[in-house]
Amino acid sequence: MVGSAIWRELERQGFKNLAGRAHKELDLLDASTVSRFYAEEKPEYVFVAAAKVGGILANHEQPAEFLFENLQIQNNIIHGAWKAGVKKLLFLGSSCIYPKLAPQPLKEEYLLTGPLEPTNEWYAVAKIAGIKMCQAYRRQYKCDFISAMPTNLYGPNDNYDLKTSHVLPAFIRKFHEAKTSGAGSVTCWGSGKPLREFLYADDLASACVFLMQHYSDEQFINVGYGSDISIRDLAERAGRIVDYEGGIEWDATKPDGTPRKLMDSSRMFALGWKPRIDLEAGIRLAYDDFLKRFNR
Secondary structure (H helix, E strand, C coil), X not given: CHHHHHHHXXXXXXXXXXXXXXXXXXXXXXXXXXXXXXXXXXXXXXXXXXXXXXXXXXXXXXXXXXXXXXXXXXHHHHHHHHHHCCCEEEEEXXXXXXXXXXXXXXXXXXXXXXXXXXXXXXXHHHHHHHHHHHHHHHHHHCCEEEEEEECEEECCCCCCXXXXXCHHHHHHHHHHHHHHHCCCEEEEECCCCCEECEEEHHHHHHHHHHHHHHCCCCCCEEECCCCCEEHHHHHHHHHHHHCCCCEEEEECCCCCCCCEECECCHHHHHCCCCCCCCHHHHHHHHHHHXXXXXXX
16 A cells, blocks of 8 residues: 555656565565565665554464564565665654553654553564664664654555454445445444544655655654544544445444554654645545445
């Protein structure tokens, strides 16, 4: 989702000499394959958008994969970029790097000030390692490697698998399938009380290109929308946009995750970047994408 959005943004801005590979074309877990890619393509600027991602269920069932594979991907890309003499690299982390009970909104300096949220700590630990790796290569080898922490993302080419997806694409699929089957209600996980912030993937892409052009600092930088919404309200909004008229039930036996995750994106906004797509419009665009890809 993020990689394709960055590609679209680069094309929109007129960049021509783009080099990238889909997951099936390049195994980022294989260091020799990554090294060969660097040797053949000789990229000057690298966006690290690749990761093994998923929601609460996927993180719970695959902690080893989430930790190992993300560490491996990051190590191969970042170390390979240094060896290949890449001019600049942007590493994308995640808002889950912050402590579970950190003050809100989340400021960059809150990193490593408290325990992580247990439902996604394996992914968070890997992403923290990626941030620190960029900082280490910057200090030791003077590499212009930077990191950005996006909030929860959604948009074209999202993952709609109910076992591995994040909350918003899961809602879109659940409500669509309930509408088409005539189901009287949809059951959602948790209490619906947690608050989450959502950023459309194409907005993140514009932020990434902006940072590549205008930011060079060891401190990572938050990239968010600027406001949040309760999961309950999000479900109701997604149901309305999908045109589902049934009820919504909440399974409180399932985990909620972190109570709130709102990014403090003031440093990013002060640089001159702002998101363009609001949540209502973004969900409609995401639903259109879902229909094109899955509603055969």
